[in-house]
Amino acid sequence: MxxxxxxxxxxxxxxxxxxxxxxxxxxxxxxxxxxxxxxxxxxxxxxxxxxxxxxxxxxxxxxxxxxxxxxxxxxxxxxxxxxxxxxxxxxxxxxxxxxxxxxxxxxxxxxxxxxxxxxxxxxxxxxxxxxxxxxxxxWRRARSGLFRVRLRRTAGHLRTVLRTRRSSPDMFPWLRPEVSAEIYRAFRADRRREPRxxxxxxxxxxxxxxxxxxxxxxxxxxxxxxxxxxxxxxxxxxxxxxxxxxxxxxxxxxxxxxxxxxxxxxxxxxxxxxxxxxxxEVFLRGPTRRFVQRWDGSGVDEEIVDVAALRALWSRWPIPGGTAGLVQEVWLATTSDGAAGPPAPRPPERPEPHR
Structure with a gap:
């Protein structure tokens, strides 16, 4: 087959x-x-x-x-x-x-x-x-037979590696330093394990x-x-x-x-x-912006999350995409009955087809 x-x-x-x-x-x-x-x-x-x-x-x-x-x-x-x-x-x-x-x-x-x-x-x-x-x-692109193309790609890869290593402590600035370091080590190890x-x-x-x-x-x-x-x-x-x-x-x-x-x-x-x-930009819109602006620092595990660092990150827009799951977790923790969250509309009716 x-x-x-x-x-x-x-x-x-x-x-x-x-x-x-x-x-x-x-x-x-x-x-x-x-x-x-x-x-x-x-x-x-x-x-x-x-x-x-x-x-x-x-x-x-x-x-x-x-x-x-x-x-x-x-x-x-x-x-x-x-x-x-x-x-x-x-x-x-x-x-x-x-x-x-x-x-x-x-x-x-x-x-x-x-x-x-x-x-x-x-x-x-x-x-x-x-x-x-x-x-x-x-997948990484297959190697070209042209020396200059290979050299250019190698140089680009080296710049990426150096930039990643240089910024590794800042990859997860909203986490406690020891937690961020542990996640970064796991991230690097996972990338190395990926087969070709x-x-x-x-x-x-x-x-x-x-x-x-x-x-x-x-x-x-x-x-x-x-x-x-x-x-x-x-x-x-x-x-x-x-x-x-x-x-x-x-x-x-x-x-x-x-x-x-x-x-x-x-x-x-x-x-x-x-x-x-x-x-x-589809998922970071008005509701998220209003929510993070009024967040009072509650709803997170402070042994893992640096609340002050997270509030500083969430004070600027757009917020880092890496905190998207945390936004939803905090929203759930602080609006457990849904009263402070957005209204729950009725399920959509089947729209007219586009022809």
Whole structure:
């Protein structure tokens, strides 16, 4: 079986449980999942999957609308659900507030963006591109045969290493020094352990705790609405085939790997390299800004967190993205009954499709 064939098998359970919605951002991973699911649905005579896409106001670095439009047009999709977000997806905004009140602090901190999609998929299924960034991405580029190119990359890598070492005490300035040092050592050790060979690297990522927590959180979120959440890029059968004969390769570029999976049968725009969007400004909006500005220093473990340092960091905007989970933890600890938090709106009704 080919990797594409294995991926087609991986999306089938979701397609057989309509309505099947696809969490579609326009990035490589979600575009690949959408294209494969639509291909299988058309071949098998199953109800077509419906992409659901967030569009953001005031977040230009997160704008992927051009790629979204191109992929949807190339695939000939008629039913496309667009959701609009202003402060809706803030770390402690309306959507996150509903999720945090019911589920508590979960990983990842942006899990709540899937909540409205799950509510639209009630009783059906949701396909995601979860895990693609880990098992398909993150590779260093293969070495070029040009000496000057290699020299330039080596110099750039050296500058990065020196800058990282020089700033290591300041990576987590909101933590107590001994805690920050311990986390930094673990971070460095983890980076050194990451394999370079394709089969070893994929296996290493597939068993990591962060991916396990992500999948568990998505599954729990789906269970609240009887939605089967399927993450085909983490399907064991797909990963086994993907790391078969070619598993000994080292550092295959992500775009090349995805193009090989597409096997020339999916539209080129699906696998074409594209700039990576930055979503921090989607989650750091008005509700978070107001919350950190009025924070009184309570709700944290002071043996771990340096309250004075954290207050100084949170007095400037935007706050560091590395404190996003801490924002949600403090919000939960200080607004346990939800009275001081944002209102909990009713679940969204299914919007009119964009055609």
């Amino acid at each position: 080919t990797p594409l064939g294995a991926l087609e098998q991986a999306v089938l359970p979701a397609l057989r449980r309509p309505p099947c919605l696809v969490s579609f951002s326009g990035g490589l991973d979600s575009s690949l999942v959408l294209a494969v699911a639509l291909r299988v649905a058309r071949r098998e005579g199953l109800p077509h999957p419906v992409p659901v896409t967030w569009r953001f106001t005031g977040a230009p670095r997160a704008d992927e609308s051009r790629w979204q439009d191109r992929v949807v047009q190339a695939l000939g999709i008629g039913d496309w659900q667009l959701l609009q977000a202003d402060d809706d997806l803030d770390l402690v905004g309306p959507t996150a507030g509903r999720l945090l009140r019911r589920h508590g602090l979960r990983h990842p901190v942006n899990l709540h963006l899937h909540l409205p999609i799950v509510e639209l998929a009630t009783g059906g299924s949701m396909l995601t591109g979860a895990g693609g960034g880990q098992v398909l991405g993150g 060979r394709l089969d070893h690297r994929i296996a290493w990522h597939a068993r990591r705790r962060d991916l396990g927590l992500t999948c568990a959180s998505l599954a729990d979120l789906g269970a609240t609405r009887a939605v089967a959440v399927v993450n085909p890029l983490l399907d064991p059968g797909f990963l086994t085939v993907l790391t078969g004969p070619a598993g000994r390769r080292r550092c295959p570029p992500r775009d090349r790997l995805i193009a090989e999976i597409a096997a020339g049968v999916l539209p080129e725009v699906v696998t074409a390299p594209r700039p990576k969007a930055r979503f921090l």
